[in-house]
Amino acid sequence: MAGTYSRTAGVLVIGGGPGGYVAAIRLGQLGRPALLVEKDQLGGECLNRGCIPSKALIHLASLYDAVRTEGPEVGIRTTGQLQLDLAVTQRWKESVVAKERQGVASLLKSAGVAVLPGTVRFTGPKSAELTAPDGGKERIDFEQAIIAVGAVQTSLRGFEPDGTKVETAYDVLNWTSLPASLLVLGGGVSGCELGEFAASAGSQVTIVELMPQLLPGMDPDLARELTRRLEGRGVKIHTAARARSLDRSGDGVRLTIEKEGVTQELSADRLFVTVGKMPATQELGLDEAGVARDPQTGFIPVNDRQATNVAHIYAVGDCCRPPMLAHKAYREGVVAAETIAGLSTRFQFQAMPSVVFTVPELATVGFTTAEAQAAGFAAREARFPYAALGRAHASHATDGWVKLVADDKTGSVLGFQGAGMGVSELVGEVGFAIEMGATVRDLALTIQPHPTFSELLQEVALLWLGEPMHVARRTVGRPS
Numbered sequence: 001m002a003g004t005y006s007r008t009a010g011v012l013v014i015g016g017g018p019g020g021y022v023a024a025i026r027l028g029q030l031g032r033p034a035l036l037v038e039k040d041q042l043g044g045e046c047l048n049r050g051c052i053p054s055k056a057l058i059h060l061a062s063l064y065d066a067v068r069t070e071g072p073e074v075g076i077r078t079t080g081q082l083q084l085d086l087a088v089t090q091r092w093k094e095s096v097v098a099k100e101r102q103g104v105a106s107l108l109k110s111a112g113v114a115v116l117p118g119t120v121r122f123t124g125p126k127s128a129e130l131t132a133p134d135g136g137k138e139r140i141d142f143e144q145a146i147i148a149v150g151a152v153q154t155s156l157r158g159f160e161p162d163g164t165k166v167e168t169a170y171d172v173l174n175w176t177s178l179p180a181s182l183l184v185l186g187g188g189v190s191g192c193e194l195g196e197f198a199a200s201a202g203s204q205v206t207i208v209e210l211m212p213q214l215l216p217g218m219d220p221d222l223a224r225e226l227t228r229r230l231e232g233r234g235v236k237i238h239t240a241a242r243a244r245s246l247d248r249s250g251d252g253v254r255l256t257i258e259k260e261g262v263t264q265e266l267s268a269d270r271l272f273v274t275v276g277k278m279p280a281t282q283e284l285g286l287d288e289a290g291v292a293r294d295p296q297t298g299f300i301p302v303n304d305r306q307a308t309n310v311a312h313i314y315a316v317g318d319c320c321r322p323p324m325l326a327h328k329a330y331r332e333g334v335v336a337a338e339t340i341a342g343l344s345t346r347f348q349f350q351a352m353p354s355v356v357f358t359v360p361e362l363a364t365v366g367f368t369t370a371e372a373q374a375a376g377f378a379a380r381e382a383r384f385p386y387a388a389l390g391r392a393h394a395s396h397a398t399d400g401w402v403k404l405v406a407d408d409k410t411g412s413v414l415g416f417q418g419a420g421m422g423v424s425e426l427v428g429e430v431g432f433a434i435e436m437g438a439t440v441r442d443l444a445l446t447i448q449p450h451p452t453f454s455e456l457l458q459e460v461a462l463l464w465l466g467e468p469m470h471v472a473r474r475t476v477g478r479p480s
Helices: 018-029 044-049 051-069 086-110 189-201 220-232 326-340 369-374 390-394 427-435 440-445 455-465
Strands: 005-014 034-038 114-117 119-124 127-131 137-147 151-153 181-185 204-208 236-238 242-247 253-259 262-268 270-273 277-279 313-315 354-356 362-366 379-385 401-407 413-419
Touching: 005 018, 018 034, 018 044, 018 086, 018 137, 018 326, 034 137, 044 051, 044 086, 051 086, 051 189, 119 137, 137 326, 181 189, 181 253, 181 262, 189 204, 189 220, 189 270, 189 354, 204 262, 220 236, 220 362, 220 413, 253 270, 313 326, 362 427, 369 379, 369 401, 369 413, 379 455, 401 440, 401 455, 413 427, 413 440, 427 440, 440 455
Parallel strands: 005 034, 005 137, 034 114, 137 313, 181 204, 181 270, 204 236
Antiparallel strands: 119 127, 127 137, 151 277, 242 253, 253 262, 354 362, 362 413, 379 401, 401 413
């Protein structure tokens, strides 16, 4: 590496997303200052191109749609035509992202973390080459390293994005004008969230999903609820449908799909392709470092302390194992940092919460009833409707439900699923209950403030026990 600059680092952190920056901060707190290298912007995809900007746009579009569609019923009237100015919305969204990004930079600085821009490639088990944005090279010798490079969007041959007619989630998040019609190829979380954003903003949206339901792998009850609500607002949905070909000629796009042996052509102004992600591990030089990578998935195998097969190299976040969730990456980053600092720690959980930020919000944690029964539990569920909750009526949000899954023998809480306003703020409380080994009786005895959506947890617990207060008693529970 003659002719290059050189530096040393106790701990090299590759990637400044949720897993990487949290690991670096924790290292600094524990007296192990790190060198963090980020190729783009601090905060990674979550802060810059995912969680935060998407939720900002979803929030604004939901407000607009609620005023437009629900406002007259509750006494909100506008003079003239109600408009959503996406150019102004984008400026606001970017201000939110910039403020959050600056917050991350300040936290890293306060923890004594050195931050460099550029890309990193391993050149050996304890060395790497940094390529700066201007093309300059620098050798980094390190004692330990944490890989936190995240994941990248995948595509399909023949359906590659072009930034004009065929777009990625990144393109959608930066819209300054709204297409009259949009095809969404992929009915997973991103497709449903951003597809609904487009529908709320005023586009005619059609979602095409290969699997039999939207949100593959999620509780079918949640998928059915979202499908019902989307179709009710005019979104067209094709599940169990395979994309066969794409015609980009003309003013828009024409997508040919096949369902049950029958082909059909769908047309729209634009196509949004969102068919999954893969770990961004291809260009890291893992072979030079001796780090193993799954040849099929690209994930870097790790143990419960986030260590790879090379003991002093760790991996966290989307690049090491599913699920690809920022809150999982946060915890993994802490575990890796604490392991490096010599603390006794490990990555473990009984219940990983997951949320889809559509309208209604969807949330799940722990087992579904079918999963719990398959695992050998005497699982039973109870479902409580939003329509029986005072706060839901006061918030004009009575369409939804929460479902509690518990063991009929012990009363232990096993899982929770819900669809409705504010359910994303409830799922963590049930996750806590599962982690602590709480029973349904514990939830029922926990006094919730009134009037709030958190009362749903107490109400569904009472219903499971057969002691409901705000719905008619049914044979879904038993006194205990």
